Amino acid sequence: MLIVMRGLPGSGKSTWAADRVADDPRATAVVSRDHYRMMLHATSSPVDGIMEDEITELEADAVVRLLARGHTVIVDDTNLPHRRVREWLGLAEGCGVAWRVEDLTDVPLETCLERNRHRDRQVPEDLIHDWHARYIADGRARPKVWEPIPGGFIAAEVGAPYTPVPGTPAAVLVDIDGTVADRFSADGAELRGPYDWSRVSLDRPRAAIVDHVRMAAEHMKVIFLSGRPETCRADTLAWLDEHVGVPIEGLYMRPAERPQDRDSVVKLALFDEHIRTRYTVHSVLDDRAHVVAMWRRLGLTVLQVAPGRF
Known part of the structure; x- marks a missing residue:
């Protein structure tokens, strides 16, 4: 009660x-x-x-x-x-x-x-x-x-607890902004605004996280989930190809009908639609605290790559 x-x-x-x-x-x-x-x-x-x-x-x-x-x-x-x-x-x-x-x-x-x-x-x-x-x-x-x-x-x-479907391929779920990509330079200079999706190609790759994704790609599928809008899909794919360089099983982004939803809401909906019954999720790489909390409520293992209190 x-x-x-x-x-x-x-x-x-x-x-x-x-x-x-x-x-x-x-x-x-x-x-x-x-x-x-x-x-x-x-x-x-x-x-x-x-x-x-x-x-x-x-x-x-x-x-x-x-x-x-x-x-x-x-x-x-x-x-x-x-x-x-x-x-x-x-x-x-x-x-x-x-x-x-x-x-x-x-x-x-x-x-x-x-x-x-x-x-x-x-x-x-x-x-x-x-x-x-x-x-x-x-x-x-x-x-x-x-x-x-x-x-x-x-x-x-708050989604239903996650239970992998036996026989589905293993996958790692990877966030983009603040996880593999950083909109700040190594010395802290801002490369673009947080919502300037026309300039995502300027982002700096986070080397340690990129290395982790590359190692994971040797053993499982790599799926990217992002709160970015679909309008920057082409630039995002080009950036991932240049800076991460792994086979991409899927890139799922914010639908046009969810412009104001929190990232956790968007990602849970994408997870339910594209991933829940199709993959055995090994782990998740993400940074934002409220998104990490959502993944953990599902029962997933999350490697939080930054404090992410925003």
């Missing part, structure tokens, strides 16, 4: 969650954005957008894995926007487990403020007032019925 806590800081969410864990510590787990912030950044306060996205991925990944192991999982966050609750509920349904919302938004604002004043790590009071005004005041706190968003907020990034 997934239990989604909801309420202001000081409403009693963490106390409620701790009591449930005490009742059955072997079968109950708590995940919290604050825990991840403390582990990663030594603060319980929100950090910048990129880091918050990374925390979202880590938290969701932990929930999926714990649910798969049969735990009751409590999400101990404020979860004040209705959409965030609905996304968690959709994730639960996508994992095939029951859910419920433990809503503490009826705890009076003054009670929350008073409790907050006695906490070791206080939340700024103006922030609590702001959240109350935006999400709770004037009867906006609870919908009559919680309607899950199918699949949840990582719906398009």
Whole structure:
């Protein structure tokens, strides 16, 4: 089961969650954005957008894995926007487990403020007032019925666990930008903008990764998956031929109908369409953290070639 806590800081969410864990510590787990912030950044306060996205991925990944192991999982966050609750509920349904919302938004604002004043790590009071005004005041706190968003907020990034089809050829999946290709020179000068697809031929090959791909090509198929648009296919193929120089089993790129989708969403769709039932995937070379997390949720072995927090 997934239990989604909801309420202001000081409403009693963490106390409620701790009591449930005490009742059955072997079968109950708590995940919290604050825990991840403390582990990663030594603060319980929100950090910048990129880091918050990374925390979202880590938290969701932990929930999926714990649910798969049969735990009751409590999400101990404020979860004040209705959409965030609905996304968690959709994730639960996508994992095939029951859910419920433990809503503490009826705890009076003054009670929350008073409790907050006695906490070791206080939340700024103006922030609590702001959240109350935006999400709770004037009867906006609870919908009559919680309607899950199918699949949840990582719906398009949570595919079915990968099981190779016996007898299919072995393959390595390789990302391009930031993996085999670098848009910066060896001394750090920018060779092209991140979305300047007309100049991908200027990219610098990353020698160590190219060597790895060449060694892999001696034993298995090499398939390139890229978030680049199809408009630069010809230049990309020419660059791979010149700088990597291995037989290419396939080059699958961002479809025109997915211009704004995250790379993880695009690559999962490409994987399901072209690779899942046709190859035995040995490993994946990629750099972006959210894409790496998606591959690992499938059960694939990933060699992350750079921090990739973007």
